[in-house]
Amino acid sequence: MPLIDSKGMLIYAMENKFAVGAFNANNLETAQAIIEAAEEENAPVIVQISQGAIDYAGEDCFFAIVKTLAQKASVPVVCHLDHGVDFGTVIRALRAGFTSLMFDGSSLPFEENVKITKMLVEIAHASGVPLEAEIGKVPDAAKGPLSPEEVKKYLTTPEEAQEFCEKTGVDSLAVAVGSAHRMKVQSVRLDIERIANIRERVGVPLVLHGASGVMDESVIEAIKAGISKINFATELNKAFTNAIKEKLQAEPELVDVRKYGAYARERVKKVVKEKIKLLNSTGKAEEIMDFINKNRYFEKKSDTSKIVE
Template structure:
């Protein structure tokens, strides 16, 4: 089926207490593994391309192969820009055909973050594409551990979240609630009370970044509290590279990239399938397709949380 945007997926997930997996892909094999896993689990899925990935290949390249995979799939697939940190990159990805966008202005002063995000929302919505914003800061575990006091400074506050949502019109909100980017082990527990309060205050699908380092039990609690989109990258990178190492160790003379690429792809697929089930998204693909059709035809109530006006 054609690529879809992420809006209907996340509204449905929020109202049905599960989360859509958003998985970062850096090459064709990773994207294949992600979409194949979603097909086998009958789950909606978001293939994410980070701004950093655009230094490896162009936005046109990524949009092209994700579109091709989506058109051959039976489940809803979105192509999402993850952590776009410049105005120009967001617009480039919109023009390339991405069906979901994120502007991460969390490093900016709050007023500047609101101003730039609001303008990008206006442009994206004119093209019928949803945009995710971020408030609060998600730390980078690779830069070293934080003290409890330092970690609290990063967390999203309900007051700033309300100000940001009202000032921008974003479709989904990435929040800092205890996770960290590039964690190599699952050791983080999330602030569930904060998530529930944010959900109550802003009424939008909430997004969790840095989920590879979050304990499964805490992740499930977070979804019940209001998280509707969960991002994974580090675990997929680990799975892909372990597959490569395994194949090259077994057959050090192999020169056909397809032979080690397929094992790396399968390792990614295994991880994605596991995460889809933890998120409660398995066997929801057809339901999401039906909802998306009704959502954009106006046959569902416009006063649902996060519904398009």
């Protein structure tokens, strides 16, 4: 089916106490694995393309891959820009056709984050596309060990989350509640009380980044407390890389990239299916589409190719 935007999908998840999985794709095989897993679980899915992936292969290339796979899929698929950290990247993704966007201004002063986010919300909405933003800051574990005190200073407060949403009109909000990017071991427990308090003050779906390092039971608690979109990247990268290592170790003479690529694809698909089940989004594809068809949040899209960067 055609790509859809993320707004109705996440609102439905928020109202029905489950979460939609958002999985980062860095190549064809990973994108295939994500969408095939969603089809096998009959689940809605968000395929995320990060700014790093765009720097690696370009927004047009990745969009073409996701769009082609989605058109052949039997479940709703979103093509989402993950962590666009500058104005130009967000606009390029919009022009390329992405159906969901994220601007990450979490490293900026609060008022500057508000200013740029609000501007991008207005541009995205004029084209019928929702925008996610981040307040607080999800730290990067790859930069070194994170002390509890360091994680704590980045946490989102309910008050700033409410103010940010009111000033920007953002469609979904990524919050810092104890997770970290690029963690290779599941060891984190989230601040569930903080999530619940933010949920009480904020009317838009909440997003959890850095979920690869979060313990499964804490993910389940976070969904109950109000998280509606959960991002996974590192676990997919680990599965893909480890599978290739395993395959080449077993068959060191193998040079056909399709064979070890297919092997890695199956391993990633297994991980994605496990996460979809964890988020309780299995079997939700049809009801999400029914909800979206009954609730149109945007007018007809304008021609995004005419947007000037």
